[in-house]
């Protein structure tokens with residue numbers, strides 16, 4: 001069962017985290033400075049170091065009225081297009097005159113991944129741009145970008161939503177992550193945020209690093225700094241389906257309503273499917289992958305979810321579900337390497 005706190009308690013918890021930054025007449029991220037009630041766009045300039053520099057686009061909506069600072073970020077993986085498009089839409093539609101608080105939107109971090117159509121990694125330094133937080137200035141491009149995002153986005157916000165989706169080779173069903181830190185108050189707010197986001201499959205994440213200086217992931221960088229946050233994923237395999245884009249746009253707007261940054265009630269998930277554990281199935285052999293199940297399908301323990309053949313058509317590996325659960329994503333292309341990911345299966349929590 002899902003329990004909700006009273007409106008009064010909720011209001012108190014939300015206003016406690018309103019940062020002093022909201023008292024300012026202007027709000028600056030990178031080269032974008034917005035006066036109260038206005039929008040500004042600009043870039044976070046990552047200077048050249050051991051490799052090339054990078055200009056990361058950023059939009060700032062400094063609301064007419066005070067309220068929390070919410071950061072919306074996408075494109076750490078530049079070919080997870082749905083999440084990037086969703087934030088482009090929000091940049092075009094949010095009206096700072098109607099906002100209580102401030103919204104920072106970073107729609108695309110990994111520009112070279114986007115331009116060169118390279119999944120998972122920043123092709124400049126071969127690093128995932130969601131694994132090297134909080135970053136450092138004397139590292140490669142990903143390290144420097146991560147450091148500046150930590151300083152300019154994470155440290156200036158009260159809440160953060162990191163958007164992802166299935167990458168070019170991932171057929172993914174939408175889901176979000178709720179990070180459980182052990183801090184009851186923070187966890188309650190982030191839980192309500194994730195329910196307000198509206199995706200009905202929610203992974204309970206308990207294994208993220210606790211050390212803010214070794215936070216690795218973007219959302220975890222905010223979470224370990226005491227800022228209730230979430231990660232959400234929708235979109236799959238290079239497609240831009242309207243329902244996936246809408247799910248992310250609606251989710252961000254619904255969380256804004258939960259945080260009372262815009263009027264209206266959030267659309268809260270009524271029957272969430274909580275996922276306790278995520279099991280990754282990898283291939284023992286390289287070759288051609290043939291899936292047998294689709295994203296979102298429920299599988300029984302031991303059931304075949306696909307197989308791998310060598311380049312002569314001989315079956316060399318049968319992939320089986322290690323436990324009963326839901327296929328969160330499955331490899332959407334034939335290319336398979338030894339040790340490559342075939343699928344992620346989520347084990348659904350039973351009981352309350």
Ligand SMILES: [Zn+2]
Nearest residue numbers: 077080164165
């Ligand atoms: Zn991603």
